[in-house]
Amino acid sequence: MGADRLQLYELSAREAHEKLVAGDVSARELTDAVLGRIDSVEERVKAFVTVLPEGARRKADAVDARIAAGEKLRPGEGVPLALKDNLCTDGVETTCSSKILKGFIPPYNATVVEKLSAAGTPFVGKVNLDEFAMGSSTENSAFFVTHNPWDLSRVPGGSSGGSTASVAAGEAFWALGSDTGGSIRQPASFCGVVGLKPTYGRVSRYGLVAFASSLDQIGPITKTVYDNALLLSLISGHDALDSTSVKTEVPDYTKACVANVKGLRLGVPAEYFAKGVSDEVAASVRKAAEKLQELGAIVEECSLPVTEYALATYYIIAPAEASSNLARYDGVRFGHRTERASTPLELFKRTREEGFGPEVKQRIMIGTYALSAGYYDAFYLKAQKVRTLIKQDFDNAFSRFDALITPTAPTPAFKIGEKTDDPLEMKLSDILTIPINMAGLPAISLPCGFSSEGLPIGLQLIGPAFSEETLLRVAYTYEQASEWHGRRAAL
Amino acid sequence: MSKYESVVGMECHAELLTESKMFCGCANDFGGASNTRTCPVCLGLPGSLPVPNRTAVELVVKASLALNCEISRDCLFARKNYFYPDLPKGYQISQYENPIGQNGWLDITIDDGSTKRIHIRRVHLEEDTGKLVHAGGNESEIDYNRSGVPLMEIVTEFPPDITSPAEAKAYIEKLRAILVYLGVSDGKMEEGHLRAEPNVSVRLEGADVYGTKTELKNLNSFRAVERGIAYELDRQADMLDHGIVVRQETMGWNDASGKTYHMRFKEEEQEYRYFPEPDLIPLHFDDADIERWRSELPELPDAKRERFIAEYDLRPYDAEVLTGSRAVADYFEAASKSGADAKAVANYVTGDLMRLVNASGGDITDVKIAPDQLGALLKLRDSGKITNTIAKSVLEEMFATGKDAQQIIDARGISVVSDEGALTTEIDKVLSANTDVVAKIKAGNDKSIGFLVGQVMKATKGQARPDLVNKLLKERIGS
Numbered sequence A: 001m002g003a004d005r006l007q008l009y010e011l012s013a014r015e016a017h018e019k020l021v022a023g024d025v026s027a028r029e030l031t032d033a034v035l036g037r038i039d040s041v042e043e044r045v046k047a048f049v050t051v052l053p054e055g056a057r058r059k060a061d062a063v064d065a066r067i068a069a070g071e072k073l074r075p076g077e078g079v080p081l082a083l084k085d086n087l088c089t090d091g092v093e094t095t096c097s098s099k100i101l102k103g104f105i106p107p108y109n110a111t112v113v114e115k116l117s118a119a120g121t122p123f124v125g126k127v128n129l130d131e132f133a134m135g136s137s138t139e140n141s142a143f144f145v146t147h148n149p150w151d152l153s154r155v156p157g158g159s160s161g162g163s164t165a166s167v168a169a170g171e172a173f174w175a176l177g178s179d180t181g182g183s184i185r186q187p188a189s190f191c192g193v194v195g196l197k198p199t200y201g202r203v204s205r206y207g208l209v210a211f212a213s214s215l216d217q218i219g220p221i222t223k224t225v226y227d228n229a230l231l232l233s234l235i236s237g238h239d240a241l242d243s244t245s246v247k248t249e250v251p252d253y254t255k256a257c258v259a260n261v262k263g264l265r266l267g268v269p270a271e272y273f274a275k276g277v278s279d280e281v282a283a284s285v286r287k288a289a290e291k292l293q294e295l296g297a298i299v300e301e302c303s304l305p306v307t308e309y310a311l312a313t314y315y316i317i318a319p320a321e322a323s324s325n326l327a328r329y330d331g332v333r334f335g336h337r338t339e340r341a342s343t344p345l346e347l348f349k350r351t352r353e354e355g356f357g358p359e360v361k362q363r364i365m366i367g368t369y370a371l372s373a374g375y376y377d378a379f380y381l382k383a384q385k386v387r388t389l390i391k392q393d394f395d396n397a398f399s400r401f402d403a404l405i406t407p408t409a410p411t412p413a414f415k416i417g418e419k420t421d422d423p424l425e426m427k428l429s430d431i432l433t434i435p436i437n438m439a440g441l442p443a444i445s446l447p448c449g450f451s452s453e454g455l456p457i458g459l460q461l462i463g464p465a466f467s468e469e470t471l472l473r474v475a476y477t478y479e480q481a482s483e484w485h486g487r488r489a490a491l
Numbered sequence B: 001m002s003k004y005e006s007v008v009g010m011e012c013h014a015e016l017l018t019e020s021k022m023f024c025g026c027a028n029d030f031g032g033a034s035n036t037r038t039c040p041v042c043l044g045l046p047g048s049l050p051v052p053n054r055t056a057v058e059l060v061v062k063a064s065l066a067l068n069c070e071i072s073r074d075c076l077f078a079r080k081n082y083f084y085p086d087l088p089k090g091y092q093i094s095q096y097e098n099p100i101g102q103n104g105w106l107d108i109t110i111d112d113g114s115t116k117r118i119h120i121r122r123v124h125l126e127e128d129t130g131k132l133v134h135a136g137g138n139e140s141e142i143d144y145n146r147s148g149v150p151l152m153e154i155v156t157e158f159p160p161d162i163t164s165p166a167e168a169k170a171y172i173e174k175l176r177a178i179l180v181y182l183g184v185s186d187g188k189m190e191e192g193h194l195r196a197e198p199n200v201s202v203r204l205e206g207a208d209v210y211g212t213k214t215e216l217k218n219l220n221s222f223r224a225v226e227r228g229i230a231y232e233l234d235r236q237a238d239m240l241d242h243g244i245v246v247r248q249e250t251m252g253w254n255d256a257s258g259k260t261y262h263m264r265f266k267e268e269e270q271e272y273r274y275f276p277e278p279d280l281i282p283l284h285f286d287d288a289d290i291e292r293w294r295s296e297l298p299e300l301p302d303a304k305r306e307r308f309i310a311e312y313d314l315r316p317y318d319a320e321v322l323t324g325s326r327a328v329a330d331y332f333e334a335a336s337k338s339g340a341d342a343k344a345v346a347n348y349v350t351g352d353l354m355r356l357v358n359a360s361g362g363d364i365t366d367v368k369i370a371p372d373q374l375g376a377l378l379k380l381r382d383s384g385k386i387t388n389t390i391a392k393s394v395l396e397e398m399f400a401t402g403k404d405a406q407q408i409i410d411a412r413g414i415s416v417v418s419d420e421g422a423l424t425t426e427i428d429k430v431l432s433a434n435t436d437v438v439a440k441i442k443a444g445n446d447k448s449i450g451f452l453v454g455q456v457m458k459a460t461k462g463q464a465r466p467d468l469v470n471k472l473l474k475e476r477i478g479s
């Protein structure tokens, strides 16, 4: 094959699995490939909170034993994956990149972890995030900042920055992230990978440490659209343990990976190209839209006028839910406990004061305020009403279009430290992804170009509830007609 | 007290009789070692999610229907946020807007025998907390076995209808009866499975504003509810008489001392920051669900009382007492069905049998006498085979041993002396021993004959028929 032969860790999950099925490699070799890659680049990338070499190898060996016994491999089986460290793992520390959960070892697996484990997936480790998934850069991690593999001086995005960086760096073939306001899609666009936020209720949240319950969804982060479709198939479905999960049938999403968009109607909402979106990003996305038009899609401009209220509304609802979800970190049953308390009240106050970082504290305070008597109607209730309007805005658009195409983030990855002093600037990097969570819709981010500085740019496809197949089809069609996904970060 | 009006609101909690907890699969049970019935959900571990117990929901809907409530078609769960060590999530899942039941009522019977309607504002479902156990020294332990157990809360309407301790007692008695009839709760107040927390205030008669209220806790019986409220009303009236301002506080009831004591002041309204629980979707009930549940309701105390009056010709008071407990009502009905006279059964059940039950400290379900055994006893009495005096003494032995009446009568060799010859001998003895009494009777004092009847009954060890003795005595004195 020659010198340009891809390293094992550079393969997509599908390619890795094909080699495994063909007998070209063992599951152990795939796992060792990513573990070796972690050894050589992790010092620079810093994606992992916990690396799990023994567990991953044990799982890989079990897969190899199945192969040796002549058993047929299941889809995706034996391909190592990284888990965002807000997904509970039985017997393995789960930190949410927070001091307050340091030492917390769950006695159970999140449903998605359980499903993947049953499907024969080796877990290569638990990856970094902004503390409790609150942030857009991993700079709010209580432990360390993850670096963007395309430019180590830049952030990988967030909050699932550890997930996207590990996949972009070849430290895992694929990863799971969680998305509350763009936490899968924004870092996917920053790191040049594919990230999908499923319809609310598509994937069980059981075992995902809650940030904002009505917005959180777990989703796949992968190198290609096909891998994304496969991983989505593996984690989707109703779960008796999550009342908000939906009983809708789970299709084989890989079947949606067909390069054909003929007759599909795509809307290009003007509000998503407004002030703040860099020219380079806008141009790349528009070019992608033109490409899809060439491929047979019907592309038209449209408008989503309520979009501008989404960010403000999100910063009422998400902190309100968070303030309540994070009340359980009181030092009584798990995680950090202060040593300076003599009464229960002191125990709560000091444990929380010591254990939470500044961003988390700020959001708890905002949320507490928004739910307080006298403010509830003006803030929380009003925000819920706006949320209904945002949904209607999308409903109107989807009466005309099968999907919408927008940039994922206003800019490519920014420098580490660039926005830490300007929280509003930081939050604006989620302005194009937040409305989707507010409406509970599915959306996917995939690479659509590179900036003049060589940084990945992502486009976002948004669809009506449970239209993941349409989104995957459009994404796959575009991906097959472009070459961005073939590029790898030079580390 | 007379220049003051009493105002009593009732907040009651009933632990539901479900197999499992409200939001997880752990057993809903009592006792056992600490923290043996827990899981990630009821411990509030990160990432865990609640799943509502459909049976608990159904029980609360049925209770709401029985309490004449309107049922919310779309019920919401809400989070009640506060910090306490026994509250694992830092919030309690409860209901705020759209509780399961609203705007209901129940009727109580008051002293003059008339009924009074007590309006109920809301009936809702929530989860119980764990229990903080002080382990001595600086240590505390928390037992989460009860964490997440389904609780039903029933709150009376404001302004309250209840204006006296006796009405409060009648209310909780009726509420308990309804819940036990439904199988929603075991109603055990002494074990805290049904808890009444009245809030109590007084105001000058005719005043248009309500007085400051205090809340009462630790009322572990019907009687404690009545006594505790009476004490607290007196205490407040006395304070007002002395120009002392009543403060909002929580008072505990000490049953032994018969007094309330200060627990804590509640002047600042606690801020619970209620909001709809985002981990749960609204519960939707359609008309068919509600009608099905309504059709499954058992006969409730009021209906049963009216039926007992109509069907068995009982006095309203007896019917009220009998239907106060489903178990007692069922016992009465089973005994009546065995062929005994229903009024006689009612007298025995509400009188001698209940006296024996109360003295034993148990309840009707512990009684060894099967309903048809009681029926058989009363049939023996009513056929004249034994006297009422004998029947009562046989009942006591039946209560202690569970034996049949006939068996006891045979063993004791009891038979009714209805042979006039044998009786005449005893009567003559009594007459000759009580010549002074005979003289009085002859002088026209008829009442004294009762004394002589009693003497003859005593001499025959209660085996004589009193009517026969009476007749023979009159004949002999008159002759």
Ligand SMILES: [Zn+2]
Residues within 6 Å of the ligand: B021, B024, B025, B026, B037, B038, B039, B040, B041, B042, B043, B148
């Ligand atoms: Zn449990």
